[in-house]
Amino acid sequence: MTKTSNRPASLDGLRLRIDEIDAQLHELLMERAQISTGIAAAKRAAGMDGVLIRPDREAELLRQLVERHEGVLPLITIEHIWRTIITASAQIQGGFRLHLDGSADLADMLDLARLNYGFEPEILAGNDAADVVGAVAASAGDLGLVALEDRSELPWWRGLSADGAQIIARLPFLILDGRPGDMPALVLSRALSEDVQCDTKVYDARWSGVLPGDLMSHGVEVISFHRSASGVDALLAVTAELSEEEILKACEEAGAEPDVLRNVGGYSAPIDVEGDADDDFEPAAAEG
Numbered sequence: 001m002t003k004t005s006n007r008p009a010s011l012d013g014l015r016l017r018i019d020e021i022d023a024q025l026h027e028l029l030m031e032r033a034q035i036s037t038g039i040a041a042a043k044r045a046a047g048m049d050g051v052l053i054r055p056d057r058e059a060e061l062l063r064q065l066v067e068r069h070e071g072v073l074p075l076i077t078i079e080h081i082w083r084t085i086i087t088a089s090a091q092i093q094g095g096f097r098l099h100l101d102g103s104a105d106l107a108d109m110l111d112l113a114r115l116n117y118g119f120e121p122e123i124l125a126g127n128d129a130a131d132v133v134g135a136v137a138a139s140a141g142d143l144g145l146v147a148l149e150d151r152s153e154l155p156w157w158r159g160l161s162a163d164g165a166q167i168i169a170r171l172p173f174l175i176l177d178g179r180p181g182d183m184p185a186l187v188l189s190r191a192l193s194e195d196v197q198c199d200t201k202v203y204d205a206r207w208s209g210v211l212p213g214d215l216m217s218h219g220v221e222v223i224s225f226h227r228s229a230s231g232v233d234a235l236l237a238v239t240a241e242l243s244e245e246e247i248l249k250a251c252e253e254a255g256a257e258p259d260v261l262r263n264v265g266g267y268s269a270p271i272d273v274e275g276d277a278d279d280d281f282e283p284a285a286a287e288g
């Protein structure tokens, strides 16, 4: 080792290197945006219209980033930068507006919206989740953000349908301790223009009686539920590999017998980056 090699790099030298890197990043971002116009043209040539986003592709891009990531830059920064880049690409392809669930905490909702979709999309506030479902269903290609509460005051998901609004993503996508923008939420849109490969399907399920405590151990996650005099409305998340028949069987084994089981969308399962997420949902405790 020479004497000079221990000296810290000069400030001027480091700033020159940052200038070079910024120029490369800028060039590449402009090139990426240009490619988005080609993607839009290819989609239109293939007859695709309406909702042009591909949540499964977005999930795959983020998964690759998580796998490659190392060093001092916080992963949340990478997630935010790429979500903003992807949204910019979607805006170039035709764009969308964001309808927010006004019944949720506004600051949390805005954090989630801006972290995942940047500042480009126009934001519109609905009164509640049902309003968001209606606004998305009536739009050409807008997205809706609905807060996901264990116990919901309204079974808003009854309004989801194959020809209206459906669930296309679950947020936050990266599960990280102490992350900002961590309010659990679902993303809604009209039917996507391409078949997406989601690993998790979501169902509107209804039955009379109570909510059994151990659906999770039968492979059925209750992501939200509503109790009424006539029984339980539940929003269930299940691996896409299970058929409806198998889901009904799993529910039955846990002590629930749905008389309604309707697919209302799906999503790519969030990535538990630190691998210690507590996903043991305990509805019995939540029933109070």
Ligand SMILES: O=C(O)C(=O)C[C@]1(C(=O)O)C=C[C@@H](O)C=C1
Pocket: 036, 039, 052, 053, 054, 055, 057, 058, 061, 085, 086, 087, 089, 090, 093
């Ligand atoms: O791959 C696509 O279909 C794109 O539109 C590109 C892109 C991206 O910027 O990477 C943008 C929006 C989609 O939701 C997914 C990915």
